[in-house]
Amino acid sequence: MKLHNISFGNIKRRKAKMLFLVLGLVIGISTVVTLLSITESMTKNIEERLNQFGANIVMVPKTQNLSLNYGGIDVGGVNYKVREFDEKELENIYTIKNNKNLAIVAPKVLGPVKIKNKNVLLMGVVFEDELALKTWWQKTSGDYPIASDQVMLGARVASLLGFSVGNTIHMSEKPFTVSTVLKPTGGAEDDAVIAELSAAQQILGKQGKLSMVEISAFCQGCPISEMTLQIAEKFPDAKVTAMKQAVMSKMQSIDMFKSFSLGVSVIVILIGSLLVLITMMGSVNERTREIGIFRAIGFRRGHVMQIILLEAMLLGIIGGILGFGIGNAIAWGIIPFVMKDGVFAGINVNLGAISILMAVALSLLASLYPAFKASNMDPSEALRAL
Amino acid sequence: MTQVDHFIEIHDLKKTYQSGETQVDAIRHMNFFIGDEEFITIMGQSGSGKSTLLSIVGALNHPSRGRVIVDGMDLYDLSAEQRADFRSEYIGFIFQSFQLIPYLTVLENVKLPMAVTGYKKKIKNQMAFEVIRRVGLEAKAHRLPDQLSGGEQERVAIARAIVNKPPIILADEPTGNLDSKTAGEIMALLQSLNKEGHTIIVVTHNSDMAEYADRTIRVQDGRCFA
Numbered sequence: 048m049k050l051h052n053i054s055f056g057n058i059k060r061r062k063a064k065m066l067f068l069v070l071g072l073v074i075g076i077s078t079v080v081t082l083l084s085i086t087e088s089m090t091k092n093i094e095e096r097l098n099q100f101g102a103n104i105v106m107v108p109k110t111q112n113l114s115l116n117y118g119g120i121d122v123g124g125v126n127y128k129v130r131e132f133d134e135k136e137l138e139n140i141y142t143i144k145n146n147k148n149l150a151i152v153a154p155k156v157l158g159p160v161k162i163k164n165k166n167v168l169l170m171g172v173v174f175e176d177e178l179a180l181k182t183w184w185q186k187t188s189g190d191y192p193i194a195s196d197q198v199m200l201g202a203r204v205a206s207l208l209g210f211s212v213g214n215t216i217h218m219s220e221k222p223f224t225v226s227t228v229l230k231p232t233g234g235a236e237d238d239a240v241i242a243e244l245s246a247a248q249q250i251l252g253k254q255g256k257l258s259m260v261e262i263s264a265f266c267q268g269c270p271i272s273e274m275t276l277q278i279a280e281k282f283p284d285a286k287v288t289a290m291k292q293a294v295m296s297k298m299q300s301i302d303m304f305k306s307f308s309l310g311v312s313v314i315v316i317l318i319g320s321l322l323v324l325i326t327m328m329g330s331v332n333e334r335t336r337e338i339g340i341f342r343a344i345g346f347r348r349g350h351v352m353q354i355i356l357l358e359a360m361l362l363g364i365i366g367g368i369l370g371f372g373i374g375n376a377i378a379w380g381i382i383p384f385v386m387k388d389g390v391f392a393g394i395n396v397n398l399g400a401i402s403i404l405m406a407v408a409l410s411l412l413a414s415l416y417p418a419f420k421a422s423n424m425d426p427s428e429a430l431r432a433l
Numbered sequence: 434m435t436q437v438d439h440f441i442e443i444h445d446l447k448k449t450y451q452s453g454e455t456q457v458d459a460i461r462h463m464n465f466f467i468g469d470e471e472f473i474t475i476m477g478q479s480g481s482g483k484s485t486l487l488s489i490v491g492a493l494n495h496p497s498r499g500r501v502i503v504d505g506m507d508l509y510d511l512s513a514e515q516r517a518d519f520r521s522e523y524i525g526f527i528f529q530s531f532q533l534i535p536y537l538t539v540l541e542n543v544k545l546p547m548a549v550t551g552y553k554k555k556i557k558n559q560m561a562f563e564v565i566r567r568v569g570l571e572a573k574a575h576r577l578p579d580q581l582s583g584g585e586q587e588r589v590a591i592a593r594a595i596v597n598k599p600p601i602i603l604a605d606e607p608t609g610n611l612d613s614k615t616a617g618e619i620m621a622l623l624q625s626l627n628k629e630g631h632t633i634i635v636v637t638h639n640s641d642m643a644e645y646a647d648r649t650i651r652v653q654d655g656r657c658f659a
Contacts, residue, residue, distance in 0.1 A: 048544030048557060053537070060536035340532050343493055344546040344593070345521020347514050427494035430528070 050350060053341075054357040061330065065362060068326040072366025072406045073373060075312075075319030080374025080402055081381075082308035088382050088392040089301050103271055104262040106278060106285045108132055131156070131256035132284060140262075143277040145270060150263045153180045156244060157258040158251035160218050163208055168239040169218065171247020180263055184236070188212050189227035195243040198223045202231040203238050216240070219250045316409065323413035327359065331417040338421050339429025348422035355421055359414035360407055367406030371399045439502075440469035440632060441490060441601070446499035448485050448655075459485040460496070461655035467634065469600075472627040474643050475636045477652035483636045484529075484605055486652065490634065491524050491603045492516040503601070521549060525594030525631075527604035531586040533578040533593075539565065540574045543592045550597065564592040568622065584615035591622060595631065602626065604635045608642060620645040 058065050108130040137154055140146075153176040160169040174192055178184065189212035192199050200210055205228040210216060214225045223242065231237055248254050264274055271289050279287040331338070338351055379391040448460040459482045467473055477483045488494035489501055492508045493516075501508045503523060508516060520526075525546075533542045543561045552560070565574050568588035570581075578586055587607060594602055604623065608616035616639075624645050627633045635642065643649045651658040 048541055048548045048561075050548055052541060053534075053545075053548065056534070056536040056541070336532070337534060340528070340534070341545075342517065343491065343520060343524075343526050343528075345517055345519075345524075345597075346549055347517040350549050427488045430488065430493065 050353050051357055053354050054361060057330075057334075057354075058358055058361060064326060064330060065358075068323050068330075068410075069362050069366045069369065071319040071322030071326065072363060072410055073370040074322075075316040075409065076367055076370025076402050076406050077374035077377060078315040079312040079405070080371050080398060081377045082312055083398060084375060084378030084392060084395070085382060085385060086301060086305050086308055087395065088378070088389055089304070089386060091392050092386060092389055093301060103264055103290050104275055104278065104287060105290060106260040106262065106282065106287050107258070109284055109286045131253060131258055132282065134255045134257050136282065137257065137260065139281045140260075140278060143274065143281060145264070145274045145277060148264045148270075148274060151176055151180050151261075153177050153261045153263075154244065154257045155259055155261070156247050156251060156253050156256060158247070158253060160240065160250055162216055162218060162240065165208065167204060167208070168235070169247050169251060170236070170239040170241045171244040171251070172241055173244050177241075180261060181236075183232060185230040186227040187230055189225075192226040192241075192243070195246045196221075196223055197226040198240055198242045199227045199229060200225055201229055201237040201239045201241070204240055218242075221246075221250065320409050320413040323359075323410055324416065327355070327414045327417040328420075331355065331421045334421070335424065335429050338424050339426050342424070342426035343430060351424075352418045352422040355414060355418035356411060359410040359418070363407035363410030364403060366410065367403030370406060371402040374402070439466040440471075440504060441467040442500075442502040443486075443490070444500045444502070446486075446489065446501070447497045448482070448489060448494070449497045458655050460489070463499075463652075463655075463657045465650060465657055465659060467632065470627065470630055470632055471648065472624065472633045472646045473635070474646040474649045475634060475652055475657075476638065476640060476643060476649055478638060481652045482655040483652045486657075487603050487605055487634065487636045491526060492519050521546065521597065523599050523601055525597065525599040525602040527587075527590050527594045527602065527607050529606045530610055531578070531583075531590045533586060533589055535578055538575050538577055539570060539581070539589050539592075542578065542589055543596050545593060546597045560596055561592075564596045567595075568592045583610050584612075584618065587611060587615070587619055588622070591619070591626075595626060599631070601632045601634070604633070606637055607635060608637065608639060613641075616642070 110130060134154065140149065140152055153173060156171040158169055159166045178191060198216065205211065210225050212225055212227055215222045216225060229236060248256060264271060275287050275289045279285065341351055375394055382389040382391050443463055443465050446460055446463040450457045450459055463486065475483045475486060485494065489496050495509055506519065508519065511519060534545065537545065540561055543565055544557055547557045547560065562571065565571050568591055570585060570588055573581060573585065578589065581589065608619055611619060620642055623633055623635065635646065
């Protein structure tokens, strides 16, 4: 016979009451778990979308002219006469406050080049950066170019000019090997010859110049708009635009939902704790006589407290496990309804451990006063009923 | 335990309860001694203060005035926790209407006082079975209290009171809920425990029980008459 036998025995005897107490914990914990799981799934979903989008900041030279291009249809014919900035200045980008959040900086130079007597868009890029940024690019065959005498072709350029992998093309009388042809993307690269940056600069006569810079600042909750301002400050001649505003605002709504979840969780947990407190208090009052007997046969105050808190701990563990399970089940069930294309982010083991710890802490905290009251019962008063 | 003539000493005892606006004198003035291994019955009408007296001797109830000295210890000079330890070591209570814990088996109820002692599990089981055998309930050790008769429950209560081998057994109306035959058996059991060395104090209003005791203290209106 140990004190925990008494706790177990009491839980077994007062099943209904103890179930009620566990219910208080389960409601609290499962609500928190459900809300956290939904937020986690939402964040994951948005992150995946962000990933597919590539660059989230674009830097181009400021121009006084308005765009004469809509939906890929160029009506002005002045597109290629763009202004440039100095390649050397680009290093300044790493001096912004949020420079740690700069994942990829992909400079490029753009200009027209004549191939087989046709005007073609030449795009000079740093291959490594560009390929890291444009994860949706797919090659048909061959390999992505690595040397400055290699190029890759957009799908339309290749078919219109009749080039394929391994052919040699001449730009400004210089030979370049076609190392691969891209699959159609629906983007501007379909119409472009993509060469190494310095080679393209040379062909276009734009040594040390850049036409635009695409920047990927990929991280959870990056302060994109702030970073846009920071970059604009460093490059007064550049127009810095944050892309995917819609996605970012979605991120903001997730943040709002997070705050809302937190608020709801706190309230539900408070209600749950109150339920535990009331049930434990009732249980202690019901057991006045029993506690009197314990004290009469030599139990110290601490022993009585141990019995009650041990019960609270056991119920906390049960409540935590059930709450975590039910919370995940609810999240799994309702995510498809609250989120388009939403997928349950999966069971988070850390959250499980935290749930159980939280349930135990709540249960203990809410039982502290009842346990204190029980242990301080005057044994003769408690036995008066005898 | 030291052998002294006055194993339990009650000096100048007074206990007043506050009942609303009025004060109730449960014990007005008492002085008496009980020797080691004595069998005492405390007789009196209900409300005479005898149950209060028992709880004060059992270190459960702080008197308004006076001293209770057991085995040389002034009980109410001790801290509450020391009194708890004293009860664990010195006192075996047999309560009115048995007061067994309903969700624990006979064996567990009997082992209850040992939950706060440092004995090993094996020793605890041995000691518990020994007293359960002593009260003749070995066949029902794993039953719950409500599966037992009144006499059997009383025996469990006695087994629980003696399992820690306390020098003093305090019994409050142990035969109050029993028929006269069973009551006689219980008193005989207490008598044999007394012969084994336990000091026994039984509170009762049944004068038939007095014949089992060495001595009877009569209590009336909060005063005692030896």
